[in-house]
Amino acid sequence: MARKRNEELNAATADAIKQAARQLMAEEGTNGLSVRGIAKVLDLTPPAIYHYFASLDALTTALIVDSFNALADALEFAGSNSTAPTAGGKLLDVILAYRQWAVDNPIGFQLIYGNPIPGYVAPADATVPAVVRTFVVSVSFLEEALQTGELVPVEPYNQIPPVVEARLSDLISQNQYPIAIISMYLAMILWTQLHGIIYLEIYNHIQFNVGNVPIFYETQMRNMLTAMGLKMTR
Amino acid sequence: MARKRNEELNAATADAIKQAARQLMAEEGTNGLSVRGIAKVLDLTPPAIYHYFASLDALTTALIVDSFNALADALEFAGSNSTAPTAGGKLLDVILAYRQWAVDNPIGFQLIYGNPIPGYVAPADATVPAVVRTFVVSVSFLEEALQTGELVPVEPYNQIPPVVEARLSDLISQNQYPIAIISMYLAMILWTQLHGIIYLEIYNHIQFNVGNVPIFYETQMRNMLTAMGLKMTR
DNA sequence: TGTACATCAGTGAACGCGCGTTCACTGATGTAC
DNA sequence: TGTACATCAGTGAACGCGCGTTCACTGATGTAC
Numbered sequence: 001m002a003r004k005r006n007e008e009l010n011a012a013t014a015d016a017i018k019q020a021a022r023q024l025m026a027e028e029g030t031n032g033l034s035v036r037g038i039a040k041v042l043d044l045t046p047p048a049i050y051h052y053f054a055s056l057d058a059l060t061t062a063l064i065v066d067s068f069n070a071l072a073d074a075l076e077f078a079g080s081n082s083t084a085p086t087a088g089g090k091l092l093d094v095i096l097a098y099r100q101w102a103v104d105n106p107i108g109f110q111l112i113y114g115n116p117i118p119g120y121v122a123p124a125d126a127t128v129p130a131v132v133r134t135f136v137v138s139v140s141f142l143e144e145a146l147q148t149g150e151l152v153p154v155e156p157y158n159q160i161p162p163v164v165e166a167r168l169s170d171l172i173s174q175n176q177y178p179i180a181i182i183s184m185y186l187a188m189i190l191w192t193q194l195h196g197i198i199y200l201e202i203y204n205h206i207q208f209n210v211g212n213v214p215i216f217y218e219t220q221m222r223n224m225l226t227a228m229g230l231k232m233t234r
Numbered sequence: 235m236a237r238k239r240n241e242e243l244n245a246a247t248a249d250a251i252k253q254a255a256r257q258l259m260a261e262e263g264t265n266g267l268s269v270r271g272i273a274k275v276l277d278l279t280p281p282a283i284y285h286y287f288a289s290l291d292a293l294t295t296a297l298i299v300d301s302f303n304a305l306a307d308a309l310e311f312a313g314s315n316s317t318a319p320t321a322g323g324k325l326l327d328v329i330l331a332y333r334q335w336a337v338d339n340p341i342g343f344q345l346i347y348g349n350p351i352p353g354y355v356a357p358a359d360a361t362v363p364a365v366v367r368t369f370v371v372s373v374s375f376l377e378e379a380l381q382t383g384e385l386v387p388v389e390p391y392n393q394i395p396p397v398v399e400a401r402l403s404d405l406i407s408q409n410q411y412p413i414a415i416i417s418m419y420l421a422m423i424l425w426t427q428l429h430g431i432i433y434l435e436i437y438n439h440i441q442f443n444v445g446n447v448p449i450f451y452e453t454q455m456r457n458m459l460t461a462m463g464l465k466m467t468r
Numbered sequence: 469t470g471t472a473c474a475t476c477a478g479t480g481a482a483c484g485c486g487c488g489t490t491c492a493c494t495g496a497t498g499t500a501c
Numbered sequence: 502t503g504t505a506c507a508t509c510a511g512t513g514a515a516c517g518c519g520c521g522t523t524c525a526c527t528g529a530t531g532t533a534c
Contacts, residue, residue, distance in 0.1 A: 013477085029350060031265055035521060047522075048478050056521065113437060115349040116263060131439060156457045164453070167445025188444060189454060196430025203347060205365060210422060211401025219398070220423060223390045227461045247510085269488060281489080282511050290488065 014052045016042060021063060025107045030114060033060070060120055067108035068133070074101040075137040088150050088230045091141035095194060095221050098134075099214075102198045109202055113195070132175070135187055142183040145230060153182055154229035160185045186228050193224055248286045250276060255297060259341045264348060267294070294345075294354055301342035302364035308335040309371040322384050322464045325375035329428060329455050332368075333448075336432045343436055347429070366409070369421055376417040379464060387416055388463035394419045420462050427458055 020041040024032050035056055039046040053059040078097030082090040102109040112131075116122075145151035160168070160181065168184045171177070177184070197217050200206035210216040226232055254275040258266050269290055273280040287293040312331030316324040336343040346364075350356075379385035394402070394415065402418045405411070411418070431451050434440035444450040460466055 010477090031349075034519080036519070045479050046520095047480085047524090050522075051477060110349060113433075113439065115265075115344060115437070131443075156460055161446075161449050161453050163446040163449050164444050167443070171443070188450075192430040192434060192440065192454065193427050194430065195434055196426040196428065199347075199433040200426060200429055203349070205347060206426065209365075209401070209405070210398050212395075212397040215395050215397050216422075219395050220426065226390055244510090268486080270486070279512050280487095281491090281513085284489075285510060 010052070017049060017052055017059070018063060018066065021059060022107060030107065030110050035059075057120055061122065061126065064111045064122055065126060067105070067111045068131075070105065070108060071098075071101055071112065072133050072137075074098075075134060079137050079141065086150055087141045087144035087148060088225065088232055091138060091145065091230075092218075092221065092225065092232070094137050094141065095190065096218060098194055099198050099201075099217050102202060106202050109198070113199070114202075135184075135191065138190060139177070139179055139183055139187040142187055143179045146180060146183055151186075151228070151230045153186065154227075157186065157189070157228045158182065164188075189228070190221070190224060194221065244286070251283060251286055251293070252297060252300065255293060256341060264341065264344050269293075291354055295356065295360065298345045298356055299360060299364070301339070301345045302367070304339065304342060305332075305335055305346065306364075306367050306371070308332075309368060313371050313375065320384055321375045321378035321382065322459065322466055325372060325379065325464075326452075326455065326459065326466070328371050328375065329424065330452060332428055333432050333435075333451050336436060340436050343432070347433070348436075369418075369425065372424060373411070373413055373417055373421040376421055377413045380414060380417055385420075385462070385464045387420065388461075391420065391423070391462045392416065398422075423462070424455070424458060428455065 017038055020038045021033055023041060024034070024037045028037075033056070035049050036046045038044075038049060049059075053062065074097055075094050079090055079094045082093040084090045084093055142151065146153075164185065165181060168181050168188070172179065172181060172184060194217075197206065197213070197220065201213050201217075206216075207213055222232060251272055254272045255267055257275060258268070258271045262271075267290070269283050270280045272278075273283060283293075287296065308331055309328050313324055313328045316327040318324045318327055376385065380387075398419065399415060402415050402422070406413065406415060406418060428451075431440065431447070431454065435447050435451075440450075441447055456466060
């Protein structure tokens with residue numbers, strides 16, 4: 001019981017450390033992270049941090065994993081709480097939630113998708129499946145739309161370049177995803193387009209040029225869905 | 235004459251410093267840049283660098299400006315040396331050159347479009363026009379295609395959201411660009427889509443998923459041009 | 469209830485490091501007469 | 502052609518700084534009897 005209590009306090013302190021880390025990064029950028037900086041924020045001595053994380057790298061990894069999970073959670077929440085009547089509408093809500101999460105958590109986004117942190121290499125076996133996981137929500141709505149006939153892929157998006165098709169086919173069979181190659185392909189296209197706008201927004205290059213990013217974003221994503229052959233209800 | 239000689243030698247050393255800087259960043263990432271690191275590469279003493287650049291920030295700014303110019307040069311070269319018979323074909327060559335430059339110069343790309351360097355803020359008046367400049371090549375080919383009738387914007391890409399249209403209209407009139415709003419709008423869309431794939435490739439998130447990035451990239455850009463209403467010759 | 473003991477979160481000092489930048493200087497080169 | 506001088510690229514020592522990490526420790530808390 002007392003032991004349990006201790007574990008809870010431990011976890012609370014570990015959380016406080018992570019939160020301080022996020023705060024520091026928010027203020028100073030991804031590279032503003034330091035053991036000593038965290039200690040200062042928490043009014044602790046630097047070595048105290050080592051009771052909770054073996055090293056700065058270990059803390060960084062924890063932060064990255066947290067970000068992946070937070071993003072995936074946000075997408076799943078948006079999907080299951082969408083009030084849209086169709087799979088296509090829910091997909092759009094997920095897509096909008098993607099950008100919203102990135103804008104609300106620019107540091108998290110940079111940890112996942114930004115510059116590699118110098119001297120730090122995220123373990124690929126933690127990273128790759130996590131990237132794939134953020135696909136899954138979108139892909140499954142695409143698949144649903146495909147099966148209900150809401151999505152009927154049209155030219156030129158129903159033509160998959162052979163090399164790409166081979167790769168997607170491998171991914172599907174290796175992971176036994178219960179989906180059509182075309183769903184995977186269209187999800188990949190949406191995924192790249194969405195990242196273009198989000199990256200540019202996070203790094204402040206697009207606001208100046210389009211005036212209103214949320215509207216530009218939603219418009220482009222709607223347009224893309226339409227061009228692919230999804231019947232969108234406006 | 236001797237003075238001239240000195241200036242040339244001076245410029246040569248400044249170039250050597252920049253090249254060493256690029257090399258360091260290529261090896262260690264954007265944050266691996268340091269005065270002392272450069273000095274070591276060039277077998278110089280750190281203070282010697284200060285004969286050529288007032289500070290590390292000044293050097294960084296020079297590197298960023300160089301990158302902007304190199305990218306713009308590459309795009310202009312691709313446009314004027316394109317063997318494509320139509321404006322649309324030349325535009326595609328420019329778009330392909332964009333990615334090629336980024337892949338060949340990942341550090342340059344990151345300097346322009348990547349994480350802000352901690353503690354460093356690029357002077358906006360150097361940065362914003364430079365971003366605009368990289369638009370110009372693409373925009374002018376779009377404009378040409380529009381005027382020859384090669385490009386006839388179609389639904390949904392001929393509908394510009396009012397807020398965005400207002401912003402683009404402002405940009406055009408403030409800078410007196412001799413182009414139609416729709417050209418600017420379509421260029422913006424291409425620009426965001428292209429960056430999505432390039433960012434993901436530079437940061438190593440897409441190779442795993444699509445198998446062959448160059449083919450995926452060209453396909454998506456062609457598809458987008460087609461969807462916009464450009465008659466592409468395959 | 470009261471005392472002896474174990475646990476362990478957090479301390480304080482220290483390590484070796486690389487950093488940007490300054491300063492007074494040296495010594496080769498090229499100029500002026 | 503030969504000598505005195507100015508220039509200035511590059512040096513070497515030093516500054517104060519923040520970093521990640523180690524180590525032996527302390528002292529409050531909670532446990533066992």
